[in-house]
Amino acid sequence: MGARKTTHRNRRPHAVIIGMMGAGKTRVGKEIAHMIRIPFADADIEIEREVGMKIPAYFEKYGERAFRKVEAELIADYLEDFEGIFSLGGGAPMTPSTQDALARYIDQGGRVVYLDADPAEAMERANRGGGRPMLNGDGNARWKKLFKERDPVFRRVANVHVRTRGLTPQGAAKKVIDMVAERTVHVTGAAIEPYDVAIGEGAMNHLVEVLGNKPHKIALIHTQSVQRHSDRARALLRQGGYEVSEIVIPDAEMGKTITVANGIWERLGNEGFTRSDAVVGLGGGAATDLAGFVAATWMRGVRYVNCPTSLLAMVDASTGGKTGINTPQGKNLVGSFYTPAGVLADTKTLATLPNDIFIEGLGEVAKSGFIGDPEILTILESHADELRGFDGSSFLGSPLEDVVSELIERTVTVKAHHVSSDLKEKGLREFLNYGHTLGHAIEKLEHFRWRHGNAVAVGMVYAAELAHILGYIDQDLVDYHRSLLSSLGLPTSWNGGSFEDVLALMHRDKKARGNQLRFVVLDSIGHVVHLDNPPVDAVEEAFRRIQH
Numbered sequence: 358m359g360a361r362k363t364t365h366r367n368r369r370p371h372a373v374i375i376g377m378m379g380a381g382k383t384r385v386g387k388e389i390a391h392m393i394r395i396p397f398a399d400a401d402i403e404i405e406r407e408v409g410m411k412i413p414a415y416f417e418k419y420g421e422r423a424f425r426k427v428e429a430e431l432i433a434d435y436l437e438d439f440e441g442i443f444s445l446g447g448g449a450p451m452t453p454s455t456q457d458a459l460a461r462y463i464d465q466g467g468r469v470v471y472l473d474a475d476p477a478e479a480m481e482r483a484n485r486g487g488g489r490p491m492l493n494g495d496g497n498a499r500w501k502k503l504f505k506e507r508d509p510v511f512r513r514v515a516n517v518h519v520r521t522r523g524l525t526p527q528g529a530a531k532k533v534i535d536m537v538a539e540r541t542v543h544v545t546g547a548a549i550e551p552y553d554v555a556i557g558e559g560a561m562n563h564l565v566e567v568l569g570n571k572p573h574k575i576a577l578i579h580t581q582s583v584q585r586h587s588d589r590a591r592a593l594l595r596q597g598g599y600e601v602s603e604i605v606i607p608d609a610e611m612g613k614t615i616t617v618a619n620g621i622w623e624r625l626g627n628e629g630f631t632r633s634d635a636v637v638g639l640g641g642g643a644a645t646d647l648a649g650f651v652a653a654t655w656m657r658g659v660r661y662v663n664c665p666t667s668l669l670a671m672v673d674a675s676t677g678g679k680t681g682i683n684t685p686q687g688k689n690l691v692g693s694f695y696t697p698a699g700v701l702a703d704t705k706t707l708a709t710l711p712n713d714i715f716i717e718g719l720g721e722v723a724k725s726g727f728i729g730d731p732e733i734l735t736i737l738e739s740h741a742d743e744l745r746g747f748d749g750s751s752f753l754g755s756p757l758e759d760v761v762s763e764l765i766e767r768t769v770t771v772k773a774h775h776v777s778s779d780l781k782e783k784g785l786r787e788f789l790n791y792g793h794t795l796g797h798a799i800e801k802l803e804h805f806r807w808r809h810g811n812a813v814a815v816g817m818v819y820a821a822e823l824a825h826i827l828g829y830i831d832q833d834l835v836d837y838h839r840s841l842l843s844s845l846g847l848p849t850s851w852n853g854g855s856f857e858d859v860l861a862l863m864h865r866d867k868k869a870r871g872n873q874l875r876f877v878v879l880d881s882i883g884h885v886v887h888l889d890n891p892p893v894d895a896v897e898e899a900f901r902r903i904q905h
C-alpha cells in the first residue's frame with residue numbers, strides 16, 4: 358500500500374503535519390519532501406487507496422465513526438513504519454487513540470508540526486472545489502466552528518508550531534524544515550521559571566512568541582558588529598506589533614560597564630519603559646551579560662530574551678541567568694542572577710562570526726566536556742581540524758553545522774544541569790567555573806585584549822596542573838588538556854604577568870571565601886571537586902608550568 362512497508366520496525370516519519378482543512382498540509386508537505394528528497398504520504402489519499410473509494414463516498418456509506426476508525430489505524434501504522442513527511446487529515450488529531458500515538462511518536466524524538474495558516478486563506482482553499490464532508494452546508498461557518506474546537510487540540514498535540522501567514526508554499530516549507538531541525542534544551546529548577554534554549558537556523562523566529570503579548574516596548578540591545586542580525590530581530594519585533602528602541606552599545610568588554618548600563622537606564626526612563634516592557638539582548642556574551650543586567654535592574658526586573666550570536670554566547674553566556682558588568686577591580690564583580698524568558702541561538706548568525714571568535718567559544722565547549730559530558734571531548738577530537746578551520750561564509754548547510762549544533766545542545770545541557778539545582782551558585786554551579794579562576798585574572802591583566810574563552814583555556818591547563826601537583830589527576834590528563842585545546846587552536850600558556858598580580862586577582866574571584874582561595878579541579882574527566890585553600894607553593898608551581 359503506497360509507500361508503506363511492513364518489514365522494518367524502527368522507521369518513523371521525519372515529520373507529521375497537522376492543521377486545519379485548507380492550511381496547505383499537502384501542498385507544503387510535498388514541498389518539504391521535495392526539498393529534502395524524502396517520500397511524502399497524505400493520510401487521506403492512503404485511506405482512499407486502502408478502502409477503495411473516495412472519502413465523501415465512504416462517509417456517506419459508513420458514516421464518520423467508521424471513517425475515524427480506519428483513519429486512526431492507518432495513522433498508527435504509518436507512525437511506526439514510514440520514513441518521510443506524513444500529513445494528516447484535518448480531523449485526525451481529534452481521535453484520542455491518534456493523540457496517544459502522536460504522543461508516543463514525540464517521545465521517541467518525533468516532530469508533529471501544526472501548520473497554522475491565515476484563517477481567511479485556509480477557509481477559502483478548503484471550500485474551493487468541494488468534496489469535504491465536514492464542510493457540508495455553510496462551509497465558512499462550519500470551518501470556523503471546527504477551528505474553535507481543533508486549534509487548542511492542535512496546539513496541545515504538536516511540538517512544533519509553524520505560522521505560515523504571508524508565506525509562499527516554498528517559504529512555509531523552508532520554515533518547517535528549519536523548525537523541525539531545531540534542537541531545544543529545557544532549563545528548569547526549583548528557583549527557576551522554566552524556559553527553553555532553541556538552537557538552529559531560524560531560532561530567532563520565536564522572538565515574538567517568547568516575549569508574549571504583555572510588553573509594548575522592547576529595548577533591543579546589541580553591538581554594531583551584529584547590525585545585520587539585529588535588523589532581522591527588529592523586523593520580527595515590529596511585525597509582532599512592538600515599539601522597538603534600538604540601543605547600540607560599545608563592543609565586547611567595553612559594553613560591560615556601569616557607564617553603559619547607566620546610559621541605557623536613562624534611555625529607558627526617558628522613553629517611558631514600564632515594568633511590563635521587555636529587553637532583548639543580541640550579540641556576544643558581553644552584550645547578553647549587559648542586557649540581562651539592565652533587564653534585572655530596570656524597575657527591579659523586566660522580561661528579557663537573549664539572542665546570542667557568538668558560539669561562546671550560545672553555549673554559555675546566554676543561558677543560566679548570570680548577568681553583570683565588570684568594575685575596575687575585576688571581571689563580573691557586579692551583577693545578579695536573573696533568568697531569561699528564553700534563549701534563541703540562531704545558527705544563521707554564525708555566518709558572520711570571525712574564525713578567532715568562533716575558536717574562543719570552543720574553550721567553554723571543551724570546559725563542559727571536561728566537567729560533565731565526555732562525548733563533547735570525543736566530538737571535539739574527531740572534528741578538530743574542521744572546527745579550527747571554521748569559516749562563517751561556508752558554514753550554513755555544511756556538515757560542520759550539524760556538528761556545531763550538537764556541541765551547542767550538549768554544552769547547554771551541561772550548563773542547564775548545573776544551574777537547575779543551584780541557580781545562585783552555592784556549590785554545584787561553581788563547577789561551571791572550571792578554568793575561570795586564573796582565566797578571569799588573565800583577562801584583567803591583559804586589559805581584556807585576551808578573549809574570555811582563550812583565557813579560560815589557559816585557566817583549565819592551570820587547574821589541571823594544580824590538580825596534578827596535589828595528586829588528583831595524572832600527567833596524562835594534564836597532557837590531554839594541552840593536546841586537545843591546542844588542536845582546536847586555543848592557547849595553553851600565558852606569560853603576561855607576575856605571580857603576585859595573578860594571586861591578588863585570584864583572591865578577588867567570587868569563589869574565594871575570606872582570605873582563602875577556592876578552585877574547582879577535576880579528579881577525573883566528568884568528575885569535578887572543590888579545592889579549598891590549596892598550599893600556596895602548589896598554586897605558584899602550577900602557575901610556573903603554564904608560562905612559556
Ligand SMILES: NC(=O)c1ccc[n+]([C@@H]2O[C@H](COP(=O)([O-])OP(=O)(O)OC[C@H]3O[C@@H](n4cnc5c(N)ncnc54)[C@H](O)[C@@H]3O)[C@@H](O)[C@H]2O)c1
Pocket residue numbers: 580582583608609610613640641642643644646666667668669670673674675676677678679680689706707708709710711714717718721808809810
Ligand atoms: N553569563 C554567563 O554565564 C557567561 C558565560 C560565559 C561568558 N560570559 C561572558 O561573555 C563574554 C564573552 O563572550 P563572547 O566570547 O561572545 O565575547 P564578546 O561578546 O566580546 O563578542 C566577541 C566579539 O564578536 C562579535 N560578534 C558576536 N557575534 C558576532 C557575529 N555573529 N558576527 C560578527 N561578530 C560577532 C562581538 O561584537 C565582539 O566583537 C565575556 O564577557 C564573559 O565574561 C558570561
Ligand SMILES: O=C(O)C(=O)C[C@@H](O)[C@H](O)[C@H](O)COP(=O)(O)O
Pocket residue numbers: 673677679688689721782786787789790793867
Ligand atoms: O554560569 C556559570 O556559573 C559560569 O561560571 C559560567 C562561566 O563560563 C562564565 O564565564 C561566567 O560568566 C563566570 O561567572 P563568574 O561568576 O565567575 O564571574
